[in-house]
Amino acid sequence: MAEWMDLTGKVIIVTGGSRGIGEHVVKILRRNNATVIVADLTPNPDYESDENILFINCNVAKKDSVDAMVKEVIDKYGKIDGLLNNAGVSRPRLLVDFYGEKPEYELSEDDFDFMVSINQKGVFLCSQAVARHMIKQKNGVIVNMSSEAGMQGSKGQSCYSGTKGAVLSYTMSWAKELGPFNIRVVGVAPSINERTPMNDDAAFAALAYTRGQDPNNVSSDYEKVIPMGRAGKLDEVADLICYLLSDRASYISGTTINISGAKSTR
């Protein structure tokens, strides 16, 4: 019997699909029978035994790399049904190091260029390359990873927040541009979740410094401020994304959905 969220025959690209939230998305897409292309800088060896997962080495911040990835997908499968713009990076940084102890945690030009090139330019490059084909197909869905930080700002993460706010705006604008071609564009804004490599100890230490907190207590402090009393599970975020990529979400476009256990309320 077909699954409720049946994705049989769908060809879906997941950028940054090798680990973290992306890995959970790939798992759920496969459970629902989609063909998945993982566009990432590093492969995930667990995927090698699955002939319906294709890994393509791709740097989303480089146009040549993105165009080559999309060409390979079209040459092999002839179409693209979905794109998840998931690849993203974060470097917690203060605008000004007003504590005066760790200048390395003050936002530098290199930090700015690094985050903007992947989180913002990468989303533009991948969406443009894929939308060219979706327009011809008159069908498709693009899901963009925003963040609570992009909706509400975040102390110690202004640049990251800025990139995620930009993603939120791209979602609204591209949904208006591409809607007439039967292409949906939707955003997802997670808040605090089970830890991923993005939130490793080094990132926690940097974030704690920017917030004047003890690095060892940041996680438990976070959980106190989530009304549902716990961090989100990566599968919960992935379930939402897979739903939005499916035809079950056929009239949802132009919005960014908050998934935060009520921590963010818009």
Ligand SMILES: NC(=O)c1ccc[n+]([C@@H]2O[C@H](COP(=O)([O-])OP(=O)(O)OC[C@H]3O[C@@H](n4cnc5c(N)ncnc54)[C@H](O)[C@@H]3O)[C@@H](O)[C@H]2O)c1
């Ligand atoms: N983890 C969270 O709690 C959280 C919360 C809100 C939003 N997000 C967003 O969700 C997305 C995934 O986050 P995550 O925590 O799973 O991150 P992660 O660091 O665990 O995984 C990110 C993946 O992206 C890949 N990647 C990085 N730079 C790339 C590039 N230039 N080209 C191609 N691939 C690249 C990495 O290799 C990695 O596989 C990000 O966009 C992030 O901003 C995460």
